[in-house]
Structure formats: C-alpha cells, structure tokens
Amino acid sequence: MSQTTTSNLLTPQQLTLGISVPHLKFSDTSELITAANKSAQYQAWIAQSEAKKAAEFGLNIHQPGFNLLTLGEPGTGRTTLMLSAMHEAAIKQKSINVPVVSDLVALYQFDANGKPLFLKLPAGAGTELKQALDQFIRNLAKELASLLDEKVKQNSLVPIQAFLNAQLNIIKTHIALIAKDKMPTHYFDLLQQDVLEYMDAWQPGSGNDGDNNLEALLSEGFFGRYRANVLVEHHPDQNAPVLYDNDPSLHSLFGGIESASEANTTLDFMRLRAGNLLRADGGTLLLHLRDILADEQNGL
Structure with a gap:
C-alpha cells in the first residue's frame, strides 16, 4: 500500500509550469485590464x-412607479x-x-387667485422663460409712465396693447427651446389681460397724488406677478439627474415654502422651493431606508 502511494506522488518539477517571460507579451498585469x-x-x-x-x-426601466x-x-x-x-x-x-430631463417652473395663475401654475418645460427652457419675463418686467417698468400718459391722452388702451403684443413676441422668440405647438400661449394671454386690467383701472391723481398712483404700480406687488420661479433647472445636454439624500426629511424630499417677513413683498409662488423628489424627476434618487425609519420627528 505504501509502495503504491509512493509511486503516485508527484515531484516538485511536475507541479511547476515554466513560462517564458517574452511569451507573456505584457510588462505587468495592469495592461490586462x-x-x-x-x-x-x-x-x-x-x-x-x-x-x-x-x-x-x-x-x-424607464417607467414610473419602479423602485430598486x-x-x-x-x-x-x-x-x-x-x-x-x-x-x-x-x-x-x-x-x-x-428625453427624460425637464425643467419645472412655477408661475402666477391669474385666473385662480394666484394659485401657482406649474409647467414642465424642456431642459433649459425654464431659465430662458425666467430671463425673458425678467426682461419684460424691466421694459414695462421703463415704459410704464409714458404708456400711462398715452392712455390718458388718447383715452384708449391701444398703445398699451401694441406694447404688450410686441413684448410677448420678443418673449416667445427668446424661449427657443420650447416648440411652437408647446408654447404656453394661454398663460401669455392671461398675462396680457392682467396688465391691461391694471392699466385700465389706473387713474391719474392731482398734484403729488399722481406720482403716488404711479408708485403703486412700480412695486414688486405688481411686477412680481409676471416673474417665473424655476424650481428645477437643467442644462439642455445634461444627463438624467442622479441624487443622493444622506439625511432625508420632509423638507429635503418634498421641498417647501420660504418664510416671509412682514416687509417682504415677494409673492407666495416665488418662495416655493423644490425637494429632491422633484429634482430627481426623470432620473434616480438614492435613499437609505434606515435613515427614514430612524427619523421619527420628520413623520416619514
């Protein structure tokens, strides 16, 4: 038994495979990766x-309602x-x-007592709309006094109407990332109607009162209605968003509204802030379930 076992043993030389270094064709293993x-x-x-x-x-899986x-x-x-x-x-x-990435914009909803109007726009179009509306406000503030003078002289809103038509055409030209058939024309119509109603209701005062009447329009309470609050902003060539919330809470996930002091004239829709669930729209959001379950104070 011992002789058979001894005869079947392999020698060290039999267990060794000799490889010539030139045959490997690489200097170190990093080249294999x-x-x-x-x-x-x-x-x-x-x-x-x-x-x-x-x-x-x-x-x-590019469908809503799936979680990993x-x-x-x-x-x-x-x-x-x-x-x-x-x-x-x-x-x-x-x-x-x-096409999964989009901007989210909050606007003043003129036919709903200022309740926010939310628009999903192509990536980059939210910023274009915001900048175009800001320029519209600057132009309106600059021409407001002369427009009101023309209204009084002609007893007509025609000069103001012509000004608004020209400005809205400029806005539509500057938001090139929105297709013509997707343009928020209903919002622009309501914006124009709102400005005309304010202008029509304005009446000049006597003496210094006339200046005060004009100052009532030259305020954020009036111009702020025509601004755009870009809640979620993307670059046109940006990848789908990838977010990691390492400390999830009601505010970080769902967003909220910034507090306002008594002297603050910023309208409510402009104080809205998006949470990570909105920022991750079209992409992915990573959360640790233990972080949510362990935080009893956030009510999640």
Missing part, C-alpha cells in the same frame, strides 16, 4: 455578476457602487436619446 474595466465600479462588481445584472435591469431595493452590510461599499451604477445608467439614457 481594458479601458472599460478600469473603473472602481467594475472592480467592485467582481464576483457579484447576478447583482450587477439585477441593478442594471432595474436602473434601465439594494441589500448589503454597512461598510461594503453598496452606496458608492449604486451611485456609480446610477451615473452609468444616466449616461446610457442620454446615448439612446431618452
């Missing part, structure tokens, strides 16, 4: 191919790994031209 596999995410996914497939599948739940022990790098996967999914969405 391709450019696509150098990322920290790729290295972390090693030996977790099924988890990687599941994450990619979940992140590439990731389980793992603290300190294993699951947060960093998922953020990397989310960024890669956002890049992929852009490469296949999935």
